[in-house]
Amino acid sequence: MRQSQLFGKTLREDPKDEVAANARLLERGGFIYKSMAGVYEYLPLGLRVLERVNGIIREEMNKIGGQEILLSALQPKERWEKSGRWASLGEEVMYQFRDHSGREIGLASTHEEVVAEIAVRSIRSYKDLPLFVYQIQTKFRDEPRAKSGLLRGREFLMKDMYSFHRDTDDLNKFYAKADKAYRAIFKRCGLAVYMTEASGGTFTKEFTHEYQAPSPAGEDLIFFCENCDYAQNREIATMKEGDPCPKCGGRIATTKSIEVGNIFRLGAKYADAAGLSYTDEKGAKKPVIMGCYGIGPGRVMGTIVETYNDAHGIVWPAGVAPFRAHLIVIGNQASPKHPDKSGATGQARIKNQAEKLYNRLLKSGVDVLYDDRDDKTAGEKFADADLIGIPYRIVISERTLAKKGIELKARAESSSRIMSEAVLIKKLLRKTA
Amino acid sequence: MRQSQLFGKTLREDPKDEVAANARLLERGGFIYKSMAGVYEYLPLGLRVLERVNGIIREEMNKIGGQEILLSALQPKERWEKSGRWASLGEEVMYQFRDHSGREIGLASTHEEVVAEIAVRSIRSYKDLPLFVYQIQTKFRDEPRAKSGLLRGREFLMKDMYSFHRDTDDLNKFYAKADKAYRAIFKRCGLAVYMTEASGGTFTKEFTHEYQAPSPAGEDLIFFCENCDYAQNREIATMKEGDPCPKCGGRIATTKSIEVGNIFRLGAKYADAAGLSYTDEKGAKKPVIMGCYGIGPGRVMGTIVETYNDAHGIVWPAGVAPFRAHLIVIGNQASPKHPDKSGATGQARIKNQAEKLYNRLLKSGVDVLYDDRDDKTAGEKFADADLIGIPYRIVISERTLAKKGIELKARAESSSRIMSEAVLIKKLLRKTA
Numbered sequence: 001m002r003q004s005q006l007f008g009k010t011l012r013e014d015p016k017d018e019v020a021a022n023a024r025l026l027e028r029g030g031f032i033y034k035s036m037a038g039v040y041e042y043l044p045l046g047l048r049v050l051e052r053v054n055g056i057i058r059e060e061m062n063k064i065g066g067q068e069i070l071l072s073a074l075q076p077k078e079r080w081e082k083s084g085r086w087a088s089l090g091e092e093v094m095y096q097f098r099d100h101s102g103r104e105i106g107l108a109s110t111h112e113e114v115v116a117e118i119a120v121r122s123i124r125s126y127k128d129l130p131l132f133v134y135q136i137q138t139k140f141r142d143e144p145r146a147k148s149g150l151l152r153g154r155e156f157l158m159k160d161m162y163s164f165h166r167d168t169d170d171l172n173k174f175y176a177k178a179d180k181a182y183r184a185i186f187k188r189c190g191l192a193v194y195m196t197e198a199s200g201g202t203f204t205k206e207f208t209h210e211y212q213a214p215s216p217a218g219e220d221l222i223f224f225c226e227n228c229d230y231a232q233n234r235e236i237a238t239m240k241e242g243d244p245c246p247k248c249g250g251r252i253a254t255t256k257s258i259e260v261g262n263i264f265r266l267g268a269k270y271a272d273a274a275g276l277s278y279t280d281e282k283g284a285k286k287p288v289i290m291g292c293y294g295i296g297p298g299r300v301m302g303t304i305v306e307t308y309n310d311a312h313g314i315v316w317p318a319g320v321a322p323f324r325a326h327l328i329v330i331g332n333q334a335s336p337k338h339p340d341k342s343g344a345t346g347q348a349r350i351k352n353q354a355e356k357l358y359n360r361l362l363k364s365g366v367d368v369l370y371d372d373r374d375d376k377t378a379g380e381k382f383a384d385a386d387l388i389g390i391p392y393r394i395v396i397s398e399r400t401l402a403k404k405g406i407e408l409k410a411r412a413e414s415s416s417r418i419m420s421e422a423v424l425i426k427k428l429l430r431k432t433a
Numbered sequence: 434m435r436q437s438q439l440f441g442k443t444l445r446e447d448p449k450d451e452v453a454a455n456a457r458l459l460e461r462g463g464f465i466y467k468s469m470a471g472v473y474e475y476l477p478l479g480l481r482v483l484e485r486v487n488g489i490i491r492e493e494m495n496k497i498g499g500q501e502i503l504l505s506a507l508q509p510k511e512r513w514e515k516s517g518r519w520a521s522l523g524e525e526v527m528y529q530f531r532d533h534s535g536r537e538i539g540l541a542s543t544h545e546e547v548v549a550e551i552a553v554r555s556i557r558s559y560k561d562l563p564l565f566v567y568q569i570q571t572k573f574r575d576e577p578r579a580k581s582g583l584l585r586g587r588e589f590l591m592k593d594m595y596s597f598h599r600d601t602d603d604l605n606k607f608y609a610k611a612d613k614a615y616r617a618i619f620k621r622c623g624l625a626v627y628m629t630e631a632s633g634g635t636f637t638k639e640f641t642h643e644y645q646a647p648s649p650a651g652e653d654l655i656f657f658c659e660n661c662d663y664a665q666n667r668e669i670a671t672m673k674e675g676d677p678c679p680k681c682g683g684r685i686a687t688t689k690s691i692e693v694g695n696i697f698r699l700g701a702k703y704a705d706a707a708g709l710s711y712t713d714e715k716g717a718k719k720p721v722i723m724g725c726y727g728i729g730p731g732r733v734m735g736t737i738v739e740t741y742n743d744a745h746g747i748v749w750p751a752g753v754a755p756f757r758a759h760l761i762v763i764g765n766q767a768s769p770k771h772p773d774k775s776g777a778t779g780q781a782r783i784k785n786q787a788e789k790l791y792n793r794l795l796k797s798g799v800d801v802l803y804d805d806r807d808d809k810t811a812g813e814k815f816a817d818a819d820l821i822g823i824p825y826r827i828v829i830s831e832r833t834l835a836k837k838g839i840e841l842k843a844r845a846e847s848s849s850r851i852m853s854e855a856v857l858i859k860k861l862l863r864k865t866a
Contacts (some may be wrong), residue, residue, distance in 0.1 A: 007500045009564050033551045035505055041551060042503040046564075050503070069438045070475040070483070072468055073506070073571065074588045095538070097530030097576045099587075105528070107540075118466045118474060122442050127808070133440050133477075138506065138571060155507045156531075194530050270747045375560070 003371040006030070008043035010384045020217060022302035023149025025314050029387045031322075038146025038154035045333035045388065048322035050157070054136050056188045056319065057159050060181040064174075066134040066161055071111050073138060077104040079113050083273040093141040101255070107140035112266065112292060115162045123288060126166055126280050130174060134161035136297065150302030151217065151258060152433075157350040159291040164271075166278065171289050173263060178293050182211055182261055188306065190224075190317030193260060194224050198233035200264060207236070208264040211295075212257035215432055217306040219403045225250045258303045261295040314389030315411050323369040325361065325428055326390040329354035330378045330397035346398060354396040357406065357421065366428045368394075386411070392428060434477075434756070436804040439463070441476035443817045453650055458747050462820045464755075471579025471587035473731075478821065481755035483590070484861025486730040487569050487623045488750065490592050493614040497607075498533060499594055504544050510537040512546050516706040526574040540573035545699065545725060548595045549707035556721060559599055559713050563607060567594035569730065583735030584650065584691060594726040594748055597704075599711065604722050606697060611726050614692055622733055623741065623750030624693060626658050631666035633697060640669070644694035644728075649738040651689040658683045691736045694728040701726040702742035747822030748844050756802040758794065758861055759823040762787035763811045763830035779831060787829040790839065790854065799861045801827075819844070825861060 015027045015034065025040035026032045031046030042050055058068070077096075080086035090096045095107040108114070115133065115414045122128060139158040146154050161178070163173040164278075179195060186193045193211040200208045210233055212222045223239050224231035227250025231240060239245070240298070243252040268287035271277070301320070308315040315323070331350050354372070363370045369390060371381050385393050395407040395416070406424050409416035419427075448460045448467065459465045464479030475483055491501065513519035519539065519772070520756075523529050528540040547564065555561060563608075572591040579587050587604035594611070598604040614629060621628045626644040633641045643666055645655045656672050657664035660683025665672060672678070676685040698747075701720035704710070709721045734753070741748040748757070764783050787805070794801045800824060804814050818826050828840040828849070839857050842849035 001500075004560075005498075005564070007502065007552075007564060009555050011554075020681075033554070036507065036509045039505045039507050041505060041547065042838060043551070044500045044502055047503050049499055049524065067434075067438075067477045068480055069440065069477055070480050072472045072588045074469065074472050075571070076469045078613060095530065095532065099528065100577070114468060114474065117478070119440075121444075121466070122440050126866060127437075131438070139509070144533070157507045203808075 001369050003369055004373045005261040006044060006369075008033070008045060010387055018149060019147060020149040020151060020302070020306070021309060022151065022217070025305055025309055025387070026149065026302075029314060029389070030152070031248060035059030036154075038143050038152065040153065042152060045322045046301075049184050049301050049316070049320055050297055052320040052322075053189060053300050054157075054159075055298060056185055057136065057295060060185045060188075061134045061159070061161060064132065064177050064181050066132045069133050069135050071114055071135055071137055073106070073107050075108050075114070076104040077106065079117065079181070079380060080106060083270060085113070085114050093143065095140050095142050109139050109141045110225065111135070111137075111160055112162065112270040112290070116270040116288075116290065119164055119271075119288070120274060120276050123164060123276060123278055126278055126286075129164055129166045129278060129288070130170055131164040132161060132174070134159060134293075148217070148219070148302070150298045151306075153298060156296055159295045159297060163291040163293070164276075165278070165291070166287040168265075168267075168289055171291050175263060175265065175291055178263055178291070179209070182263065182295070184295070185295065186211060186213070186260065186300075188266065188319045189320065190304055191260060191300070194222060194229060194231040194257070196224070196231040196233050196257075197236060198220050198262070199236050203226065206265055206267070208262060210259045211261035213260050213303050213307065214255040214257045215303060215306045216256055218256040220259055221254060222257045223252050223254050226253050227251070258299070258306065260300050260303050261293075263293045264291065266290040266292055308389075312383070316389045316391060318391050319393050321389070323390045325390065325392040325394055326369050326371065327354065327358055327361065327384050327394045327396070328371045328381050330381065350396060350398060350401060353401060357394070357396060357425045360421065362428065363429070364425050366425065369394040383400060394424065399411040434802050436802055437806045439477060439802075441466070441478060443820055448662065451582060452580060453582040453584060453735070454742060455584065455738040456648070458738055458742055458820070459582065459735075461597045462747060462822070465583070469587075471576050471585065473583060473586065478755045482734050482749070482753055483730055485753040485755075486622060486733050487590075487592075489618055489729060490569065490730060491706055493618045493621075493761075494567045494592070494594060497565065497610050497614050499565045502566050502568050504541070504547055504568055504570055505856045506540050506573060508539040508541050508547070510539065512550065513539060516546050516703060518546070526576065528573050528575050539733060541685060542572050542574045543725075544568070544570075544593055545595070545703040545723070549703040549709050549721075549723065552597055552704075552721070553707060553709050556597060556709060556711050559711055559719075562597055562599045563603055563719070564597040565594060565607070567592060567726075581650070581652070581735070583731045584739075585652070586731065589729055589731045590715070592692050596724040596726070597709075598722040598724070599713070599719065601698075601700075604724050608696065608724055611696055611724070612642070615696065615728070618728065619644060619646070619693065619733075622754045623737055623752065624733070626693060626744070627655060627662060627664040627690070629657070629664040629666050629690075630656050631667060632669050632827040639698050639700070641695060641697040642652070643692045645690035646693050646736050646740065648736065648739045649689055651691040651693055653690045654687060655690050656685050656687050659686050660684070663677060691732070691739065693733050694726075696726045697724065698766065699723040699725055714760065717799065741822075745816070746820035749822045749824060751824050754822070754824050756823045757800045758800050758825040758827055759793065759804065759818045760787065760827045760829070761804045761814050761818060762792055763814065783829060783831060783834060786834060787865070789830060790827070793854065794858065797858050797862065827857065 011028045014024045018024045033041040136159045191213045196210045196212045198210045221234040225245035228248040230247040239252045241254045271288040358370045393409045405418035444461045447457045454556035570591045624646045629643045629645045631643045654667040658678035661681040663680045674687045687754045704721040734761040822854045827844045
């Protein structure tokens, strides 16, 4: 992609109304645009990162047998009255209104009710179980405090998986698998997380589990063992800082953190409300046991930015970066202040080599953003590259031309190296950063 | 994918409350689930088709320089007051309501206002033009008549592209390119369309263009030339059936049709409302000229079903089919009514060959749905295959085993052929149907 044509420009200054680092950096870098409090538009750079996160989630969900579906936001009141949540969610966070005909409608903030209703058509016998479905879909929540950029939105993408089981034992088996998948997802996104015991909110009276990423930007507080990683959410915590861990005796510490995912045992509540049951081997009718498993891809993206940034901008982990490399051409424009020794010929030569390299990188399968802008100084280009935070910066300039090489610098490192094109491409194609 | 594990079962009977063929067949086939009037859930089979359509659209949009973005549904009233559409759309089809704090919110049925607002940050000079962005995103419309399945929804996916230009000449150049891209998209989806002159609705006072697919299920009526394809929508028609074509003198005919896409010249209306302008080469401030280009992927999917079906079910065109092939194993279960000559050994042998072929097809890159269900008769399996409408049906049975081959039948044809595995795979891997 040529940066001269990119929709979304970098801003010189932080947006005035944003406090959270993720919102400031993502908006300044041209990744997102604030539409209203808690509602952001994804520009091309931002959508690329979001789709990387979604891609990782899809892969891990498919690996544990998840089938992708797509559910809708508009919800009839009647469905939610069966589960008793029309009133409870309506008071809190569910947008509810009447259509032109006067019918009451809600915007889904979660999908247990409808997925259980649909499953009635698929699940009749024990042979139809277990079953795992998931979607990556837009949720709506009327959040009173939407001030944390992508961390707490009024409209946000959510991956929600639902599992259906013949009994609690089978649910528990899958719960452990889902835990593994979740750990893999966060690891691939560059996030270290604690699996934390938590309360179930409106979902369940049992303990649930949250995946908490330690961060000073977090609104949550967790207590965790420095030795064995056992952790509790503040709301249900029975331990405090300095206590011995109830599991291993290690020292308990505390940290602010961001909830990036959660997994819930739902029992038969939503299945019962939807009339979902199955017939076992002996012909007896049994309740279907459900689990649900959520991750907010946008919130994950925001948490990555909170975790990976420095004074100059974002430092994307390789797995979620919008591009693999950022190719910058310096000295492609005549400047009266800094006249180029070889003049117009030199400019053409530099530009020419940059164009060639750009095409060669694309052909080799290296995902590259090419800063071909001819109205920006070297300083402006370097500052933008640091702000955008693509893992590798490639520079073509008079200096690199004189050295018959190409300059490569990792965003996370301070020193650059000159190397041949062949070595450069090999390095960029390596899977690991 | 193993059909025994597929979420979404086929129904024996048509759903009672559906009139449109697309709704009946897609719901019976387990592609979609009706959540409420005009609101459908996509089950795994349905989402696969939808994503095929989306994939074709993305490819063609990227080819003409489109950059993908993702805009949000929640809209502040203030933005739409600037363009004057808060009142006009609110009376008709826009869901509008108050959040818990009393703020007025709308659900976007289109995105001109916000995309022009964002573009203010990207477009300053003539050098920033032209620019093309698009999204595939969920729209909401409070439709009074939502009775046509995927053809007219209250919540539906929409591909909307927006183009930004320095003048009408440049817009017209791109308009022609977009027309070509649209024709390519519909062709790849198997739809023959007329590019039809139409009125601009709330968008513009100029003529716009619709892409109309002739179909008895259509709610529109078009007049078209049998010779040169010139066409007009009923609302603006100056010709009637039997008239000579004003372009070429050919005969004008008429047909019911489904609007599957449209392209609009917007002029400067939305740019002006958002304060979007650019500076030209001489430093003069000029209005930005916009165009917009819509396609409903779900409506395209519904139109394909209206176009490609027979008495037994859907007949998917290859480019959008949920799978390339449907592998059916017959005689994998002991049946007291039809005892297998070789008994349990024979069943195991058949099952074994089917499993082997399934794995080989997957390895070869053939996208295959495998009907491994052991509680269905051959008749039930064949009926389901016809209903679901995957382009190629492969059968493994005692008969094919005896002939040392595999049976292949195209869904659109009536006769089958026995062939070797190598020939079968080669045929299935061919790009064209």
